[in-house]
Amino acid sequence: MDRLIYTAMSGAKQILEQQSTTAHNLANVSTTGFRAQMDTFRAVPVVSNGLPTRTFVVDSTIGTDFRAGPIQQTGRTLDLAVQGPGWLAVERADGTEGYTRSGSLKINENGVLQTEGGLNVLADGGPITIPPNVKISFAKDGTISSVDSGNIPGATIEIARLKLVNPDVGNLERSSDGIFVTKDRLPADVDANVGVISGAIEGSNVNVVDAMVNMISLARQFELNMKMLKDADSNAAKADQFLALS
Incomplete structure (x- = not known):
């Protein structure tokens, strides 16, 4: 059960970081010569004494959009x-x-x-x-x-x-x-x-439409991760009930 919690919890946190990057790009849509920053998600195993069965979601900065602006x-x-x-x-x-x-x-x-x-x-x-x-x-x-x-x-x-x-x-x-x-x-x-x-x-090479679509997509992903956390909590509560009955 805690495997789901690791993924959902770290995923929600990193989505907020990506929202910050997208907001930063949008804030510089009128900045002369600005180059948009690009991010992506990657999975990082949690290393411990046991097997690496749990994974963190990490926001990785993959670079800059070097395309020319208008x-x-x-x-x-x-x-x-x-x-x-x-x-x-x-x-x-x-x-x-x-x-x-x-x-x-x-x-x-x-x-x-x-x-x-x-x-x-x-x-x-x-x-x-x-x-x-x-x-x-x-x-x-x-x-x-x-x-x-x-x-x-x-x-x-x-x-x-x-x-x-x-x-x-x-x-x-x-x-x-x-x-x-x-x-x-x-x-x-x-x-x-x-x-x-x-x-x-x-001008800036930030595409306003793409940035707004990305913000909406990230908001939906954040809601999904929060729902996963609630489902994990609900499943854990039901499992406790079964254990108590047995």
Whole structure:
């Protein structure tokens, strides 16, 4: 009887964890460049001195949906969308290198090019500083050029080039801050084949309809597991009655 209780109890707990993941995906349906998280269930035997006849249900994170999101034209100079596979390299809060598809950029009060979340955007040699009183433009290969914004236009000057990378997605994992990092923690190499689209951003790849259907399905599974627990309790009570009669 307790075999059923192990499965139903752990299954209900992990379903709640998957509901949290689905809710997290839905909450980021409007987040620029967001990649949906995917989970699955797996069975883990309970190891003890006896035979492993009892099994826990465990929620296993199997990875990330790396499919591209929709490209949305904004016309804003500091908006970038990575075209095809690839990532923008950024400097995380701890100083390590991370990767994002969120190309909604800004220039802070010190002239440093940053993401909307305040992370420094990296070039081959480090953070990028934009000179004051200039207009900038982005080329497809990530080259940042400036033109003097005074009354008399000056010559175009190359400031820096974005570090655009395309590491194997099998070597990428999502960190706690939502930025992707390499599993081996080594910086990815620059990939000349990665390009950007200026004046556009990439939307989230979360499918709202699929996520809502998944939430309903998980709710039904939770109800089923709770019913199994009630059935196990009822069966145990009836078994006690038979034992008392005998």
